[in-house]
Amino acid sequence: MPEVLSAPLVVEFPFTRSLGPVQSAFLTGLRERTVLGVRTGAGLVLVPPVEYDPVTAEEIHDLVEVAATGTVTTWAWNPTPRRDQPLETPFAWVLVRLDGADTALLHVLDAPGPEAVRTGMRVRVRWAATRAGAITDIACFEPYESEPGEPAPHDGEFADPVTGIVTPARLDYTYSPGRAQSAYLEALAGRRVVGERCPSCRKVYVPPRGACPTCGVATDERVEVGPCGTVTTFCVVNIKAKNLDIEVPYVYAHIALDGADLALHARIGGIPYDQVRMGLRVEPVWTEGSRHPDHYRPTGEPDADYDAYKELV
């Protein structure tokens, strides 16, 4: 069995989100070192605030200002901070009920060690040096003895309110394509294309995924297909893709490689775009160092009979 391939795979996206009036007021408030909550119909103050009462589902927008001091309601000591967490040194995760609030806010507490943390301890917000209107404008909490205060009304009005946030996210994976696709990729490195034959219906699938989608059984008989094939269908691409150095218009086609029962897709070159047709016989063109055919070009053979490929259109 060939070695199973693996490669790093990074999924990264900066998610842009718009804010409703309550979230906007809360995050703008953090930028201005002001913590806002929202009062429910039953008189409870929720911090962080939400736009709908979690009990009644009523829309709520009665904003109040609460203190930047509060009480830890539960905690957990994190000896090994992970990437993107708020502090790089060991810290406590905490739920903090800010003075004047009836619910708790999740954040982190900067403390020298777990022995310095307990449920019920008094803490205050440590503001980030630069603030942009995000939950991370609270750098962390820190121990701080003080007397609890009461919430005060707040109109939620600020100059230049924050109306949206961008939340970057990155996840790192090591991708392994499994046995069947590893074999396909390794064959490509030798400029060969392999598929797998279903033991039941005898069809050859390419690229192989280890299963026959018709019969739902494992496929493991490796079959070399191509290198030539037949265009089964195609389209003319008229819009130039970003970072793609191919002049438009060009043709993108489904190609049934000889011996395969499933068409692959690839670009057609070496022929004017308006002369590509169903049944055109093509062969792969490899470029130096590539791990995949760059495109397919006409072989010069007569066109294939429609009956020869109609099952693959």
Added chain:
Amino acid sequence: MRDVAIVAFAQTDHLRRTDELSEVEMLMPVLHEVLDATGLRTSDIGFTCSGSSDYLAGRAFSFTMALDGVGAHPPISESHVEMDGAWALYEAWVKIQTGEADTALVYAYGKSSPGQVRDVLTRQLDPYYTAPLWPDSVALAALQAQALIDAGDTDEDALTAIAARSRAAASDNPHAQLSGDVPAGDYLVRPLRTGDCPPIGDGAAAVILAAGDTARALCERPAWIRGIDHRIEAHGLGVRELTDSPSTRLAAERAGVFERPVDTAELHAPFSSQEVVLRKALGLDGRVRVNPSGGALAANPLMAAGLIRLGEAAARIHRGESDRALAHATSGPCLQQNLVAVLEGESTHA
């Protein structure tokens, strides 16, 4: 209501990594196993429903590839939930209740090995106030554990005992990833030690549901679903009472758990502390055998672990080792969403 039963269950051996297998390659053996157990073929199945998550694979629409293992051509009636397969089972149960299908194939799979599962799970959190802090799954469970300790509901020794009991039970489960003696270990996020946390691994499971006489024809002792319900709680952790699980209790009530005693409970408690919460919510006492399979502390293939609880409970009924079993599945941080089902063998249905 139609009588609907779980008539077959299969699961993979759960392993730390399965690099040599694509998802469909991992899944296919369990699909074949449940089909073979019933003698059904793909073309006989009325409805197919699956549970998985793209975030585990890091690829969009990864579940569509897994369909190759079902044999989805010619076309089949199929659906997918982006969560644990227990909820796929619920959807399939509803489909059978509508009368549109008499049988259903439900499967679920998850490969956690390609990514950092603690980070991956942060992406299910509220994106405005919580996810930007990257609180990982262990950290959130640890906050709940400390709340339980503060409330006097448990202590660290009791949590260690839960983990030890689970992994000892898993010695009888050839599919488990961890079994036998496992040291309590170091703190991962205090108060949770490595022994209190589930193993990270890859695995898959499948069940077949059938209605009425079809179920009786396919299985000697079908595991009848006498009730099934699922409930969710507020998203904000600071709004919830973390030491309790009112959603589990309500789902159990609606599923009929409290009408008569159960003899077995398969609880989806990935963290030892969560078993404390669930036992309280469900009113389970020492007479109920909890997680004879070892539970999620012995094997926790994400997106399949909840379906496995239903499958394990059903399998005990199939084997005559249980007459009335409770199965529970959870989703979200700190037991946010919970599904409860009651399964019974024929003899207790009169």
